[in-house]
Structures are given as structure tokens and as C-alpha cells.
Amino acid sequence: MASLTASAPIEPSGPRPKRIGPARYGVYAFLIISALFFLIPLYVMIVTSLKPMDEIRLGNLFALPMSPSFDAWVKAWSQACTGLNCNGIHVGMLNSIKILVPSVILSIAVGSVTGYALSFWRPKGANVLFGVLLLGAFIPYQVFLYPLVRILSMVSLYNSIPGVVFVHTIFGLPLMTLLFRNFYAGIPIDLFKAARVDGGGFWAIFLRLMLPLSTPIIVVAAILQITGIWNDFLFGLIFAGRENFPMTVQLNNVVNSSFGEKEYNVNMAATILTALVPLFVYFVSGRWFVRGIASGAVKG
Incomplete structure (x- = not known):
């Protein structure tokens, strides 16, 4: 009886999870760097468009706007000067x-x-x-x-x-x-x-x-x-x-x-x-x- 109860543990069925190798880490790193390469300029453009000029002059390029405003968007759309005309884009x-x-x-x-x-x-x-x-x-x-x-x-x-x-x-x-x-x-x-x-x-x-x-x-x-x-x-x-x-x-x-x-x-x-x-x-x-x-x- 003792030999029957001391049998080897049963291994779980199904495929074993694959280990993440160096190649997979390299792919993830490349994708993250590529995403940051395109998203960081977009982020800077968005936060800059929401800042007033007094805040932009402080030089904090990546800082979030202290008082977000869409005034620049309204002006760009309907009031920005494109040459002699100031009708926006x-x-x-x-x-x-x-x-x-x-x-x-x-x-x-x-x-x-x-x-x-x-x-x-x-x-x-x-x-x-x-x-x-x-x-x-x-x-x-x-x-x-x-x-x-x-x-x-x-x-x-x-x-x-x-x-x-x-x-x-x-x-x-x-x-x-x-x-x-x-x-x-x-x-x-x-x-x-x-x-x-x-x-x-x-x-x-x-x-x-x-x-x-x-x-x-x-x-x-x-x-x-x-x-x-x-x-x-x-x-x-x-x-x-x-x-x-x-x-x-x-x-x-x-x-x-x-x-x-x-x-x-x-x-x-x-x-x-x-x-x-x-x-x-x-x-x-x-x-x-x-x-x-x-x-x-x-x-x-």
C-alpha cells in the first residue's frame, strides 16, 4: 500500500508556457522605442497647443499645461492669418x-x-x-x-x-x-x-x-x-x-x-x-x- 500511495506526482496536461527569450525582449524594446519616437512629438504638440504663450515662454516643453485652454485651437481654425487674410485654416x-x-x-x-x-x-x-x-x-x-x-x-x-x-x-x-x-x-x-x-x-x-x-x-x-x-x-x-x-x-x-x-x-x-x-x-x-x-x- 505504501508503494501505491507514494507514486510520482502527476504533471499538468497541455502545452508548457513558452519562456520569453532575448529575441522577444528585443522585439518589445524595438516596439516601445518606435512608439515613443512617434508619440512624444504628438504629446509635445498637444500640450503646447493647450498652453498660453506666457506659459510656453517658461521653456517647460514636456510639462502639462497649468491652465489648459482651447483658445489656440479656435484661433487656428477661424482667425489665424494665412498671408493677408486672417480667416483661419x-x-x-x-x-x-x-x-x-x-x-x-x-x-x-x-x-x-x-x-x-x-x-x-x-x-x-x-x-x-x-x-x-x-x-x-x-x-x-x-x-x-x-x-x-x-x-x-x-x-x-x-x-x-x-x-x-x-x-x-x-x-x-x-x-x-x-x-x-x-x-x-x-x-x-x-x-x-x-x-x-x-x-x-x-x-x-x-x-x-x-x-x-x-x-x-x-x-x-x-x-x-x-x-x-x-x-x-x-x-x-x-x-x-x-x-x-x-x-x-x-x-x-x-x-x-x-x-x-x-x-x-x-x-x-x-x-x-x-x-x-x-x-x-x-x-x-x-x-x-x-x-x-x-x-x-x-x-x-
């Missing part, structure tokens, strides 16, 4: 929206159709056309500025919102075509052949078959285009015209104003207001972005 936000919405829709629409045609229909010279589009994605924009100014002036689109929308659509086409072509290349060709056997034409197959499957890549394309077009400064400055300056140009005029005192709290508030749209898009659509990439956005 809300006018620039309206112009940015007018530029953003049609530019995103047109570039994604044209890029998706072009990528679909190059993936399945293979017109004559498709590889050459695709190579030209890729080449256009790597040529610096500055090379095309003067020819575009001349062309838009000849067709009465210079210094107008349709003109800058046209420019954003043209320069977004190479990347959009690449994304959609690689995405459609991962779709089984048998689906396309079956649709052809059923009598589907170019537009019927695209609208009824390919487009419903394209939600992940459309989200990726929309995120890339929204952030790129909203953050653009060069095209808005050159092609939009003084009355149609986007928010980024208005922000530059606020920050670089040479009249009066440098109001750092207003500058920080204006910067955060300008960055709200890209930040919102990333926070809301982050998981869709990862899903779109995993489903073939950068394959091929």
Missing part, C-alpha cells in the same frame, strides 16, 4: 475636401479598370503599357511641373480645383494600376473564363464579378490616395491657385508668417487640425489595410 480644409474626393474616386476608378484590363484581357502592347506606367511612378514629379503648367494653361484648367484634381489623378494612376493588377493576378483565371463562357463582356465581368471581389484592395488604394493627396503641398501650391489653396498650403502660410509674434500654440493647433483626416483614416481603416495587403495588394 477652415477655408483650406474645405478646399482640401473639394480636391480630395474627386481625386480619390477618379484615380481608383481608372486604376482599377486599367489593372483589370492588363490582368485578364491582355490587349496588344499590354506589357509595354504597364512598363511605362511603372516608369512614371519613379520619375520625380518636378520633371513634369512646367509641362503640366503649360498644358493646363492652354485648356483653362490652371489655378483651378479641376486642374489639381486632374494632376492628382494622373500621378496616382501608376500606383493604382500596379495595386489592382497584382490583386487581380491572384484571382483564379477559371472565374474569368467561366464568365466569358456565360457571355460576359469587358464591363459586365468587371462590374459583376471583379468589383465585388475588390473590397480589400479598394480600401488599401483609398487609404494610400487619401493620405497622399491630403498631405500634398507641391501640387496644391502650384496648380490650385490662391483662392483654392488646400489645408497644407494654408498651414505653411500660418507657420511661416513673418508678421507679429510667433504663436507656437496656434501653430501646433493648426498642425494637429491639418493632420486629423489622415490620422482618422489610419485608425479607422487599419485592419482593412492589413487585410488588403495580405490578400494580394503587394504580390506579383
Whole structure:
């Protein structure tokens, strides 16, 4: 009996917990450092925008505001001087929206159709056309500025919102075509052949078959285009015209104003207001972005 009761202890079933090794600690350290690298400037911008100028002059960069106030935000939105006008940057936000919405829709629409045609229909010279589009994605924009100014002036689109929308659509086409072509290349060709056997034409197959499957890549394309077009400064400055300056140009005029005192709290508030749209898009659509990439956005 004694030998039966003195049996070895029963080990718990199931997998043993993995020990955290040096590599895992290194990953955690890298992630923490990366997060601090981006969050510390954001923290400084927020606390500075909530401080009055008397408190900012004390030089306590990281200190919390003793008496938080949104006066700088109100002034940046509706009273900050952008050159000779002191109407704030809300006018620039309206112009940015007018530029953003049609530019995103047109570039994604044209890029998706072009990528679909190059993936399945293979017109004559498709590889050459695709190579030209890729080449256009790597040529610096500055090379095309003067020819575009001349062309838009000849067709009465210079210094107008349709003109800058046209420019954003043209320069977004190479990347959009690449994304959609690689995405459609991962779709089984048998689906396309079956649709052809059923009598589907170019537009019927695209609208009824390919487009419903394209939600992940459309989200990726929309995120890339929204952030790129909203953050653009060069095209808005050159092609939009003084009355149609986007928010980024208005922000530059606020920050670089040479009249009066440098109001750092207003500058920080204006910067955060300008960055709200890209930040919102990333926070809301982050998981869709990862899903779109995993489903073939950068394959091929």
C-alpha cells in the first residue's frame, strides 16, 4: 500500500508556457522605442497647443499645461492669418475636401479598370503599357511641373480645383494600376473564363464579378490616395491657385508668417487640425489595410 500511495506526482496536461527569450525582449524594446519616437512629438504638440504663450515662454516643453485652454485651437481654425487674410485654416480644409474626393474616386476608378484590363484581357502592347506606367511612378514629379503648367494653361484648367484634381489623378494612376493588377493576378483565371463562357463582356465581368471581389484592395488604394493627396503641398501650391489653396498650403502660410509674434500654440493647433483626416483614416481603416495587403495588394 505504501508503494501505491507514494507514486510520482502527476504533471499538468497541455502545452508548457513558452519562456520569453532575448529575441522577444528585443522585439518589445524595438516596439516601445518606435512608439515613443512617434508619440512624444504628438504629446509635445498637444500640450503646447493647450498652453498660453506666457506659459510656453517658461521653456517647460514636456510639462502639462497649468491652465489648459482651447483658445489656440479656435484661433487656428477661424482667425489665424494665412498671408493677408486672417480667416483661419477652415477655408483650406474645405478646399482640401473639394480636391480630395474627386481625386480619390477618379484615380481608383481608372486604376482599377486599367489593372483589370492588363490582368485578364491582355490587349496588344499590354506589357509595354504597364512598363511605362511603372516608369512614371519613379520619375520625380518636378520633371513634369512646367509641362503640366503649360498644358493646363492652354485648356483653362490652371489655378483651378479641376486642374489639381486632374494632376492628382494622373500621378496616382501608376500606383493604382500596379495595386489592382497584382490583386487581380491572384484571382483564379477559371472565374474569368467561366464568365466569358456565360457571355460576359469587358464591363459586365468587371462590374459583376471583379468589383465585388475588390473590397480589400479598394480600401488599401483609398487609404494610400487619401493620405497622399491630403498631405500634398507641391501640387496644391502650384496648380490650385490662391483662392483654392488646400489645408497644407494654408498651414505653411500660418507657420511661416513673418508678421507679429510667433504663436507656437496656434501653430501646433493648426498642425494637429491639418493632420486629423489622415490620422482618422489610419485608425479607422487599419485592419482593412492589413487585410488588403495580405490578400494580394503587394504580390506579383
